Amino acid sequence: MIIPFVIVQIGIFNFYWTSVSSKTWEIHFHYWLVTFWYLLVIVQPYLAVNGKIVNHRTLGIFGFLLAGGVIFTGLSILDIPLKLAAAYDPGKPGPPVSFYYGTLVVELISMIAFAYAVTKSILNRHDVKEHSWWLVCSVFYMMAPALGRGMILFWRTILPPEDFNPILVLISTELVYLPLLLIFAAKFGKIKHQALVIGILLIVIRFLRLPIGSSETLQDFLKMVILW
Numbered sequence: 001m002i003i004p005f006v007i008v009q010i011g012i013f014n015f016y017w018t019s020v021s022s023k024t025w026e027i028h029f030h031y032w033l034v035t036f037w038y039l040l041v042i043v044q045p046y047l048a049v050n051g052k053i054v055n056h057r058t059l060g061i062f063g064f065l066l067a068g069g070v071i072f073t074g075l076s077i078l079d080i081p082l083k084l085a086a087a088y089d090p091g092k093p094g095p096p097v098s099f100y101y102g103t104l105v106v107e108l109i110s111m112i113a114f115a116y117a118v119t120k121s122i123l124n125r126h127d128v129k130e131h132s133w134w135l136v137c138s139v140f141y142m143m144a145p146a147l148g149r150g151m152i153l154f155w156r157t158i159l160p161p162e163d164f165n166p167i168l169v170l171i172s173t174e175l176v177y178l179p180l181l182l183i184f185a186a187k188f189g190k191i192k193h194q195a196l197v198i199g200i201l202l203i204v205i206r207f208l209r210l211p212i213g214s215s216e217t218l219q220d221f222l223k224m225v226i227l228w
Helices: 002-017 025-049 053-076 079-086 097-123 128-141 143-158 166-188 194-207 209-213 216-227
Strands: none
Touching (some): 002 128, 025 053, 025 128, 079 097, 079 216, 128 194, 143 166, 166 209, 194 209
């Protein structure tokens, strides 16, 4: 579980740490809560396999409260894509405005998937393999936003502005995400598991980001709901 943690921290580093003093409180809270969630999923297996079951269960109680904080703060920053869409200038290089609306939808669905995985891990807490696999997948469901931001920086660094294409970001993000998810699924013997299917469906949704975000009806609905 250290591997996904490192990938996420590398991906989000430039977005967060290079302008940390200018970030809003929602972003600070969300960043640290997600970071602590990743650290929790690293520490908990260590406690379990070393016989520290009481500590594991106690930390788990706080962990599920932590998951609630991840979801709450995630919802609180959904207005960021709306702000980027409002500042969109078609005369400047960059992704189309539909990219930002699509991103909002994708990140909302990712948080729903995360909440579902955490809930399933609670319901299956007496089944070690099910419990642990759902928690592993909760980490993967929240990986793409940070990884994608890292890929945006990567492609903007090596390509001139006029050649930057969001499709490159999407493809390169999934080329990291999918093989790693499949390796973990094979390791856990969960190739046909519901959680893996959800993880793959999230890829499909991310590739539909632009078509989803291009709907003017959806754009108006999102502006009304999120701004409210």
